[in-house]
Amino acid sequence: DAKTTQPTSMDCAEGRAANLPCNHSTISGNEYVYWYRQIHSQGPQYIIHGLKNNETNEMASLIITEDRKSSTLILPHATLRDTAVYYCIVRPFSGNTPLVFGKGTRLSVIA
Amino acid sequence: GAGVSQTPSNKVTEKGKYVELRCDPISGHTALYWYRQSLGQGPEFLIYFQGTGAADDSGLPNDRFFAVRPEGSVSTLKIQRTERGDSAVYLCASSPGGPGELFFGEGSRLTVL
16 A cells, blocks of 8 residues: 555646645655656556655756655646656665555646 | 557457457667556556566456566566456556656557447
8 A cells, every 4th residue: 555645636737836745654664755756548657766855857846844744746837748647666775676556646737 | 660659559359258468669668668548547567578578567457367487578568357447548668768758559458348
């Protein structure tokens, strides 16, 4: 079972920041937080991951609380192409443990 | 092509038939994963390979499902005596190993009539 809790759906206006929350209150010390997204009829796409520090790349920023029990994925300027299901996943950083997906958050970016 | 390739992209079969789905991972990736996804659900883990061996097959739903990766590259997911409940999108992903990202293919959509 997924160890994360996410809202079922969210809307965001085009050009505004999309802030997607995730609760992972049972996260272990050796687990990373990963974010993937899945655009309709495509395979999941990696966005970002982090352990305890905030992370930023060309796609998004990941903010992890100090106690690591929750995190927020930030898309700074959402576009219509960011409409997708976003999955927050916790995964040990050793080995090749499979990702365990929940139902994710369906983000709709509205013009 | 630099990405994960899955064939066929669509497969329609009749109940009771045998089906094979193929996955070509990214060259050099040692880890390979199979997932299946039903409508409205997140991907569900089936099996993963490290090299040629199945390191974790705990997600295979029953003994009708089997997967191989004989040379540590291409993998085939085999489904015997298909049932209507097997209808789903079957996703393959590969990874260079370790905590890095998984790269997913576009999936094979299986419909069992």
